[in-house]
Amino acid sequence: MASTPPSGTARRFARVVAVTAAATTVLAMTASAHGAPGGPDKKDVKAQVDQLYAEAEQASEKSNAAEEAAKRLQAEAGTLQQEVARGQDTLNRMRLDLATVAGAEYRAGGMDPTVQLMLSSDPAGYLAKARTLAQVGEQRAATLHEVQEQQRRLDQRRAEATGKLAELETVRTSLAEAKQQVQQRLKSAQALLSSLTATERAQLQAQDDREAHERAARAAERVDLGTQPPSSDRAAAALAAALSKLGSPYVYGSTGPGAFDCSGLMYWSWRQAGVTLPRTSQAQAFGGQRVSLSEARPGDLVIFFHDMHHVGMYAGGGTVIHAPYPGARVRYESVAAMPVAAVVRP
Structure with a gap:
C-alpha cells in the first residue's frame, strides 16, 4: 500500500x-x-x-x-x-x-x-x-x-x-x-x-533584577488603580492563580506549578479556575471570544507578536502578567511593551 x-x-x-x-x-x-x-x-x-x-x-x-x-x-x-x-x-x-x-x-x-x-x-x-x-x-x-x-x-x-x-x-x-x-x-x-567576567555578569543580573522590580512596582500600582473587574468568576480565579506565581522562573515546556513558559502559565492559571485552555499561545489565540484591547478585562489573554508566539494575562490598568523568556521570572509588564496581536476571553 x-x-x-x-x-x-x-x-x-x-x-x-x-x-x-x-x-x-x-x-x-x-x-x-x-x-x-x-x-x-x-x-x-x-x-x-x-x-x-x-x-x-x-x-x-x-x-x-x-x-x-x-x-x-x-x-x-x-x-x-x-x-x-x-x-x-x-x-x-x-x-x-x-x-x-x-x-x-x-x-x-x-x-x-x-x-x-x-x-x-x-x-x-x-x-x-x-x-x-x-x-x-x-x-x-x-x-x-x-x-x-x-x-x-x-x-x-x-x-x-x-x-x-x-x-x-x-x-x-x-x-x-x-x-x-x-x-x-x-x-x-x-x-x-x-564571555563576560564574573563581575560583569553579576552587574547584568543586578540590572535585570532592578528593572524587573521597577516594572513590577509600577505595574502593581496600575493594577491597584484599575477599576474594571474580571469578566467572570472564573476569570477572577484564573487571575488570582497567575498572580500567586509572580517570581516563578521561566522554564520552556513547563506548565507549573513551580515553573512556567508563557502559555504554560496561562494553561495552569485557567486550569485552577476549572477551564482547560489549548496548550500553546497560537492555539490559545483561538481558544475563546476575541475582544478589542480597549475592551480587555482582567483574566483575558493577550497574544503578542504577529506569529502569536507569546501570551500574557491582562491584569488591569494596561498591565499583563506573563512568563517573559528563559532566564526571567513571572512578572508584570506594560501591555504596550510588545505588539499585541489579539485579546481573547476564554
Whole structure:
C-alpha cells in the first residue's frame, strides 16, 4: 500500500522549526565579543542574549505545539488501529459463517428438488423447508454484500491509520528539531554570558533584577488603580492563580506549578479556575471570544507578536502578567511593551 503524504499540519510543523539566520551567526558574535579590545561590550552582549532568549521562546512554543500534535495523532492512530483490529475480527467471522453454509449446501446438494419432493415422506414439510431455504439464500446474498462493505471499510481504516502514523513521524521529527533549536539558543546565550567576567555578569543580573522590580512596582500600582473587574468568576480565579506565581522562573515546556513558559502559565492559571485552555499561545489565540484591547478585562489573554508566539494575562490598568523568556521570572509588564496581536476571553 502506498504511504499517505503528510498532512498540511505536519508540513507546517516541519517549516516552523527551520533555524533562523540569527542563530547561525551566534558563534561569530561570540568570537567577535571575545576578540574585541578590552573585552566584550556588556550592552552588546545583553542585546544578543535577549534576542537569543526571545528566539528560544519562539522555538519553545513550536515545540509545545508539535508535542500536542504528536499526542493527538498518537491517540487518533491508536483508535484507528483498534478499529482495524475489530473490523478484521468481524470480517473473519462473516467469512467463516459463509464458508460453513457453503460447505453444508455442497454436502447436501446434487439431488433435483422435484425428485426430493417425490421421495419425501413429508411433502408439506419439504415445501416449508424449501421456502425457508429460499429466504436463507436471500439472506446469504445480503451477507455477501455486507462482507464486501466490511472489507471496504477495513481498507479505508487501514489507509487512515497508515496516514496518521506517517504524519506522527513527521511531527515527531519536528518536535526533536524544535527542542534542539531551544537548546541551541540557550547554549549560545550562555556562551555569550560566559564571555563576560564574573563581575560583569553579576552587574547584568543586578540590572535585570532592578528593572524587573521597577516594572513590577509600577505595574502593581496600575493594577491597584484599575477599576474594571474580571469578566467572570472564573476569570477572577484564573487571575488570582497567575498572580500567586509572580517570581516563578521561566522554564520552556513547563506548565507549573513551580515553573512556567508563557502559555504554560496561562494553561495552569485557567486550569485552577476549572477551564482547560489549548496548550500553546497560537492555539490559545483561538481558544475563546476575541475582544478589542480597549475592551480587555482582567483574566483575558493577550497574544503578542504577529506569529502569536507569546501570551500574557491582562491584569488591569494596561498591565499583563506573563512568563517573559528563559532566564526571567513571572512578572508584570506594560501591555504596550510588545505588539499585541489579539485579546481573547476564554
